[in-house]
Amino acid sequence: QVQLVESGGGVVQPGESLRLSCAASGFIFSGYGMHWVRQAPGKGLEWVAVIWYDASNTYYADSVKGRFTISRDDSQNTVYLEMSSLRVEDTAVYYCARERQPYRDYPYMDSWGQGAMVTVSS
Amino acid sequence: QSALTQPASVSGSPGQSITISCTGSRSDICSYDFVSWYQQHPGKAPELLIYDVTKRPSGISGRFSASKSGCTASLTVSGLQAEDEALYYCSSYTISSTLTFGGGTKLTVL
Numbered sequence: 001q002v003q004l005v006e007s008g009g010g011v012v013q014p015g016e017s018l019r020l021s022c023a024a025s026g027f028i029f030s031g032y033g034m035h036w037v038r039q040a041p042g043k044g045l046e047w048v049a050v051i052w053y054d055a056s057n058t059y060y061a062d063s064v065k066g067r068f069t070i071s072r073d074d075s076q077n078t079v080y081l082e083m084s085s086l087r088v089e090d091t092a093v094y095y096c097a098r099e100r101q102p103y104r105d106y107p108y109m110d111s112w113g114q115g116a117m118v119t120v121s122s
Numbered sequence: 123q124s125a126l127t128q129p130a131s132v133s134g135s136p137g138q139s140i141t142i143s144c145t146g147s148r149s150d151i152c153s154y155d156f157v158s159w160y161q162q163h164p165g166k167a168p169e170l171l172i173y174d175v176t177k178r179p180s181g182i183s184g185r186f187s188a189s190k191s192g193c194t195a196s197l198t199v200s201g202l203q204a205e206d207e208a209l210y211y212c213s214s215y216t217i218s219s220t221l222t223f224g225g226g227t228k229l230t231v232l
Contacts, residue, residue, distance in 0.1 A: 035221070044211060044223060044225045045160070045162075045168060045211050046223065047213070047223055050220075059218070059219050059220050060220070061220060095168075100173060107213075107215045108156075109160075109168075112167035
């Protein structure tokens with residue numbers, strides 16, 4: 001079955017960097033677009049970034065553009081979120097999620113990880 | 123990338139039906155039929171309920187239905203059950219090739 005496991009969360013100070021990883025299994029990873037979605041404590045969902053199945057395109061929310069980078073390593077079945085210049089308002093649970101259909105840009109996420117907590121605090 | 127507008131809360135008694143609205147703009151819902159709905163129980167990851175405005179993934183109850191008119195999408199939950207109590211989020215593709223979520227609606231089953 002599809003499994004997504006995030007790792008790399010933790011506590012950092014404002015201005016520091018952190019890299020999240022999401023290890024995928026149970027499906028042909030290289031065929032699917034992957035997203036990162038975050039949820040601040042007690043708040044709603046906020047879409048963060050997407051990388052297409054062939055890595056030909058990446059898109060970001062305005063709130064993280066220029067600071068966050070999404071990438072993938074199909075040989076490791078892993079998607080990453082490199083976060084730099086972190087701010088207090090980046091504090092959230094970060095979920096990775098898989099798109100519903102392979103080999104196309106299809107903006108629906110049908111499998112989600114359990115989330116990784118990132119806390120930015122001085 | 124403005125969030126879509128949802129009511130903060132809705133409620134209904136078991137067996138009743140409720141509808142949650144989701145209003146967007148020309149940058150998202152008005153211009154695309156890539157609308158989806160997610161359900162999230164406390165402490166859990168979201169689950170895809172509806173995609174392509176009206177379609178249900180396999181395994182999702184037929185009590186969940188959805189529609190779109192102009193710039194407003196709607197989710198209807200029929201025959202309310204206790205397990206439907208959760209947060210519900212709408213989402214839309216945007217003109218910037220990004221996604222945007224609504225602020226979320228808490229459904230309370232009385």
